Amino acid sequence: MLMMTNDKKVAIVTGSSSGIGNAIVLELARNNFITYGTMRNLDKISDLKTIADQENLKIYFKQLDVTDDNSVKNAINSIVEETGRIDVLVNNAGYGLVGAFEDLSLDEVQKQFETNVFGVIRVTQAVLPTMRKQESGIIVNISSGAGRFGYPTASAYVSSKFALEGLTESMSYEIEPFGIRTVLIEPGVIKTNFFNSMSLARKSKDPDSPYLQMMQVMEKSVTKMLEKGTIPQYVAKTVLEAVTSKNPKLRYLVGKDVEQWIENKKKMSDEEFHDMMALLG
Ligand SMILES: NC(=O)c1ccc[n+]([C@@H]2O[C@H](COP(=O)([O-])OP(=O)(O)OC[C@H]3O[C@@H](n4cnc5c(N)ncnc54)[C@H](OP(=O)(O)O)[C@@H]3O)[C@@H](O)[C@H]2O)c1
Incomplete structure (x- = not known):
């Protein structure tokens, strides 16, 4: 073992080159966690590294493509x-594929699942043996409001987050007896690079796509929602709350928008909720 952890907890965050992952790394490091910011391209460490140096934070970097x-x-x-232990894993890396269902190629959907679902499985399975041996740990999966309800032009992304929800909920029963907790963070619209980095289905770019108008309406609606979006630091604070709680909840919503959607979903019948969402597209 190379590092003395002195009872400090060790946290790993995936996809920390920007946005929510970046904010989580800073929040955990500022609250005494030895934090590993992992990213697929280490050329992107500069922002985090500058802040870590300025504030003398214990942030370490590793290349990790999920x-x-x-x-x-x-x-x-x-x-x-290096540390002999892992106390927190935050599965954050992810991206959104946009396009009407009929316009999606199987290859595009498989890539979406490769990152958002199989990426989480890959990293979590690599971490669990260590947590199981130490009989403690917490797995935090960054899901989304899109893990709780569907909406137009996002079936690939939504289904990847639904899969993540089912995976996490089921896994929790198996690993709790070994002292390991699982948490789902469900943000609403968060102001990050997410919307600029979205992958647009190739067929959606075709001006003859029968779904072109729906795509344009959705784009406008997302731009509007973004104006009222939440900053990524709120997601990071929620992650800190979960990982420092004696008894973390399974689900944490982040943002007034998603709280309202879920409130509506509880109050409305499936048909009423469907009609409300249909108005978006
Ligand atoms: N923004 C929102 O409104 C929102 C709402 C709900 C949930 N979420 C979820 O929050 C998470 C973070 O998104 P964000 O909003 O922070 O967007 P973001 O700024 O685009 O960050 C996404 C991060 O994931 C990384 N990533 C993508 N593919 C990867 C791979 N194969 N291996 C490792 N890292 C990879 C990106 O790395 P590169 O820099 O190399 O591309 C980037 O660091 C995602 O899971 C997203 O689904 C976002």
Whole structure:
């Protein structure tokens, strides 16, 4: 073991080169966690590294592409070699694929799941043996309001987050007896690069797509929602609350918008909720 952790907890965050992941790394490091900011491209560490140096924060960096078996294995093994333990894993890396269902190619949907679902499985399975041996730990999966309800032109992204919800909920029963907790963070619209980095289905770019008008309406509606979006630091604060809680909840909503959607979903019949969402597209 290379590092004395002195009872400090060790946290790993995936996809920390920007947005929510970046904010979570800073929040955990500022609250005494030895924090590993992992990212697929280490050329992007500069922002975090500058702040870490200025504030003397214990942030370490590792290359980790959630879609690459070797990259995941190497990163997790080297963290365990350095610290001997892992207390927190935040599965944050993800992106959105946009396009009407009929316009999606199977390849595009598979890539979406490769990152948002199989990426989480890959990293979590690499971390669990260490948490199980130490009989403690917490897995935090960054889901979305899109893990609780569907909406137009996002069936690939929504289904990846629904899969994440089912995976997390089921896994919790199995790993709780070993002292490991699981948490789902469900943000609403958060002001990050997410919307600029979205992948647009190739067929959606075709001006003859029968769904062109629906795509344009949705784009406008998302731009409007973004104006009222929540800053990523709120998501980070919620993650801190969950990982420092003695008894973390399974689900945490982040943002007034998603709180309102879920409130509506509880109050409305499926048909009423469907009619309200249909107005968006
Ligand atoms: N923004 C929102 O409104 C919102 C709402 C609900 C949930 N979420 C979820 O929050 C998470 C973070 O998104 P964000 O809003 O912070 O967007 P973001 O700023 O685009 O950040 C996404 C991060 O994921 C990383 N990533 C993508 N593919 C990866 C891979 N294969 N391996 C490792 N890292 C990878 C990106 O790395 P690169 O820099 O290399 O691309 C980037 O660091 C996602 O899971 C997203 O679904 C976002």
